[in-house]
Amino acid sequence: MPREKWGGENVFTPAVDIKDEENKLVVTTDLPGINKEDIEINLKEDMLEISANTGKEKETEEEGYIRKEREYTHFYRAVHLPTSIKEEGSTAKIENGVLTIILPKMKLEEPAKKIQIE
Numbered sequence: 001m002p003r004e005k006w007g008g009e010n011v012f013t014p015a016v017d018i019k020d021e022e023n024k025l026v027v028t029t030d031l032p033g034i035n036k037e038d039i040e041i042n043l044k045e046d047m048l049e050i051s052a053n054t055g056k057e058k059e060t061e062e063e064g065y066i067r068k069e070r071e072y073t074h075f076y077r078a079v080h081l082p083t084s085i086k087e088e089g090s091t092a093k094i095e096n097g098v099l100t101i102i103l104p105k106m107k108l109e110e111p112a113k114k115i116q117i118e
Contacts, residue, residue: 016050016079025081025103032097034075041092041101043085050099051076 019026027048031039034052042049055072084106092101 013075013077016077018079018081020082023105023107025083025085025105027079027101027103029077029099030097031075031094031099034073034094034097036094039092039094039099043087043090043103046081046084047078048081048085048101048103049076049078050101 014030016027016029019028029050031052034054038054039050039052052075053072081103085103086106089104090102092099094100
């Protein structure tokens with residue numbers, strides 16, 4: 001008879017896609033089975049951090065005793081962004097297990113200035 005695993009922790013790192021559009025970056029990643037309340041998104045300078053923790057508990061009654069099993073899933077991903085981002089106007093949504101984050105690019109107010117060598 002195979003041994004049964006009694007609970008445990010799963011750690012996974014799914015792929016993160018970053019699409020560069022004209023005035024924004026669109027970041028997508030698959031987080032199947034994870035509720036939006038369990039997801040945390042942080043923006044630190046040129047770094048985007050996505051993390052999630054979720055757990056479930058299963059009770060089964062068999063031959064007069066109750067068995068509880070717990071399973072926890074942890075996800076963490078940090079990616080460097082290729083451009084500066086404005087926090088204002090950033091949005092995120094999760095739909096059908098796919099997290100989509102929209103990050104508006106920061107516009108440079110002035111063109112670069114040349115410095116003459118003396």
